[in-house]
Amino acid sequence: MLSHAARLELIRSVFSTIPVYYMSNILFSKKFIAKLTAVIRNFWWTGIRETDSRKSLCLRAWKDISNSKTEGGLGIRNLKAIDESLILAAAWREVHPNRIHIMAANTECALQAEALASEQVYNSFSDSLNNEQHIPLQGTTIKSDLIIKGTKIYSDAAFRSSKILGIMRGQVGTGIGIYFSIPVDHGELNIQIQASAPVTTDPTHAEAKALSCAALIANKLNVQQPTFFTDCLPLASAAASKTISHHATPWNIRNELASFNSIYSILNAQVFHISRNLNGVAHNLAQQVYQASDQPLMICSTRSHDTNLCPVAASLAQFSGTGFQLHKVYCY
Structure with missing residues (x-):
């Protein structure tokens, strides 16, 4: 029987990385992401009560477990966030194909530069989505x-x-x-x-x-x-x-x-x-x-x-x- 430490290592090194290749090109649906997450979640909790035929007891919310270790979680990556990040990175490469990557000597500066670039891509992507939202004619039903x-x-x-x-x-x-x-x-x-x-x-x-x-x-x-x-x-x-x-x-x-x-x-x-x-x-x-x-x-x-x-x-x-x-x- 695998311990929780072993299960955690398998999840982080295998289960969470298998779909990354496809995520870099495909934006998965919420339903499919939920199914992948369910597989990982069930594997993590299985074995708590192996002698009982009933479902295992989930002692913590999955969103708490998915937090980073500095925030009290286990560092299991959020598949939805990974998928969206990879798609945004692909969009950035399409918009800036000739972008020169500069390696900053200072690690903190490098992280700030990457965060700024990600924020700019996200804002550009969000603006394009907002522009595509169609406001219906007056007097008709508006969904949001x-x-x-x-x-x-x-x-x-x-x-x-x-x-x-x-x-x-x-x-x-x-x-x-x-x-x-x-x-x-x-x-x-x-x-x-x-x-x-x-x-x-x-x-x-x-x-x-x-x-x-x-x-x-x-x-x-x-x-x-x-x-x-x-x-x-x-x-x-x-x-x-x-x-x-x-x-x-x-x-x-x-x-x-x-x-x-x-x-x-x-x-x-x-x-x-x-x-x-x-x-x-x-x-x-x-x-x-x-x-x-x-x-x-x-x-x-x-x-x-x-x-x-x-x-x-x-x-x-x-x-x-x-x-x-x-x-x-x-x-x-």
């Missing part, structure tokens, strides 16, 4: 909100919600959740807003109310070139058309679309449909619209606003959106 730059505004609604302050027992209203993600100089400004509106006729009407409220608040905050996200595809399509007279636009949302379109052009905005999973923050805000005081609750934990009045709270203090009531604004 990460490819959109600038201010992002997410809205959602709770149709026939009973968790709203001021409504009588047994009555319902429309809960509205809005989430702003605004890039700033040293990071990101996030704003979570809970609001409400009178009862609506159907879920699409409720979503239109939320989108209209988000546009009104964006206009109050003077946000320029924002991107609105909603998880209602018919609403996103109708809003992107910039007209309310289309025959496919439901009559019950035309007033809300007219309000949205009037601000949409001023802010030079765009609108997309996203999945419910990507709209989770706004969805949760809409489902939990409640407030324990008569006045809207304004909370700000942004460091740059500590010594002065929060500009978000100041801008929304006199918010008078028709049919909307703010309950909570959290700026952080």
Whole structure:
């Protein structure tokens, strides 16, 4: 029976090096890399309980074992990282076929030079991938909100919600959740807003109310070139058309679309449909619209606003959106 030290030496000298030749020319799929890793992982753990027919017990996460020895791991190389590094090296040789390799006398300088070269190749490779990412037409579904730059505004609604302050027992209203993600100089400004509106006729009407409220608040905050996200595809399509007279636009949302379109052009905005999973923050805000005081609750934990009045709270203090009531604004 091989000891763990012997298994480790076999993994590092044999198993991890066998696929290197092919990795230098082929970018393996994640599934194939996972299968190779599983073979190595099973070999490492096999023998801990050889007399038991059940699977061996994994005592540590594989990502911890794959760390270098200086970081507390065993130094087993990450096959995915090796594959990507070799492909990037091949790309570098294609871009710079006549590159002169200079051997630095100082080992530390040589390592820094190689790290800088690798970083330049990686950045060039990433930029080319980003340029190839296709942003769909407005009003259509976007699979990831990460490819959109600038201010992002997410809205959602709770149709026939009973968790709203001021409504009588047994009555319902429309809960509205809005989430702003605004890039700033040293990071990101996030704003979570809970609001409400009178009862609506159907879920699409409720979503239109939320989108209209988000546009009104964006206009109050003077946000320029924002991107609105909603998880209602018919609403996103109708809003992107910039007209309310289309025959496919439901009559019950035309007033809300007219309000949205009037601000949409001023802010030079765009609108997309996203999945419910990507709209989770706004969805949760809409489902939990409640407030324990008569006045809207304004909370700000942004460091740059500590010594002065929060500009978000100041801008929304006199918010008078028709049919909307703010309950909570959290700026952080």
